[in-house]
Amino acid sequence: MSNNKNMSRHLTRFLLGTTVALVCVLFYRSIVINGDGNYEISVEAFALSNATQASNNGASGNEVASFDKKSILLSREDQVDHTTVSNDTLQKAPFPDLLPLLQRVATADKTVIITSVNEAWAKPNSLxxxxxxxxxIGEDIEHLLDHLIVVTLDPNALNHCKAVHPHCYLLTVDGMNFTAEKVFMSNDYIDLVWTKVKLQRRILELGYNFLFTDVDILWLRNPFKHITVYADLTTSSDLFFGNPDNIDNFPNTGFIYVKSTKKAIEMMDYWIDAREKNPGHHEQNVFNIIKADLVNMLRVKVRYIDTAYCGGFCNHGNDLNKICTMHANCCVGLYAKLHDLRKIIDDWKFYMALSMEERIKGNFTWTVPGLCMH
Structure with missing residues (x-):
């Protein structure tokens, strides 16, 4: 009898110990570090512990998550994962049909490339x-198309997109017509760019990083190699003063990478709210106005890309051994953009036809003048 009692006591202690250990493990896995370095408890992590991460992307647990085939460049530090919210919640939220496309297109580390077009930009032989x-034609970047979402702004643009690309998304906004070419700084243009910012915010809220690129940017090499792990936001520059952390650099938000973090979502909210305080400005001007607040108040880590790597018609490098992207900015009118971007393509094809020895010498550069590029 005494032996039975002892065995019962040992068994009870064993079960209690096992239960406590399991609770501790689950509790530990639910702890996340916020942007201020403090510890918070994630209810979602405690309930599910991000079990949907691999399945949402159709990826196995050992798949490498990277835009660079050779190395991992992007961090998942403090990322937001809201992909476990209910269907009812998703339907009530803005852009309710966006999540399935993100799940299908994103890399295993949940990053997508996004551009946007209307009918004028999407029709054949256009942007x-x-x-x-x-x-x-770029240097080992064709695989990035698997992770590109083309946001279309009208049904005709959607039809054009489907004819040339598998991942198209129709963005509809009540009371707005984005079919025709939008002249820079017109009221319709300003409405358009702010609508894109709201879409970008939603992508972050769903737990995905994004690199937004204007459609008048020609990709020639992989720009992700110039996006650092520690920055919350990385943007190209209209004017670059030599230091990628210099707040005085002039941003160009037509090419911008943002990590999905709580801090980044707060930043997007601050940015969107700042529109009312700065009426008549497009999103890039407002970002330039508030960038000091983002860095000093919200503690957002902002980094700028050297124009030698991601340039534009405003300011660009001339070494074709370095260039990754070229933006047809400082160029008004669709015809002018198309004309000069085609000249860039011709220059690139000539450069790629050179021997490696001739390329390394760096003697060949862009042919100028064009209608915009100079």
């Missing part, structure tokens, strides 16, 4: 065709 051509 979308030139944009896609860059990935095909």
């Amino acid at each position: 979308l065709d030139i944009f896609l051509e860059g990935f095909h």
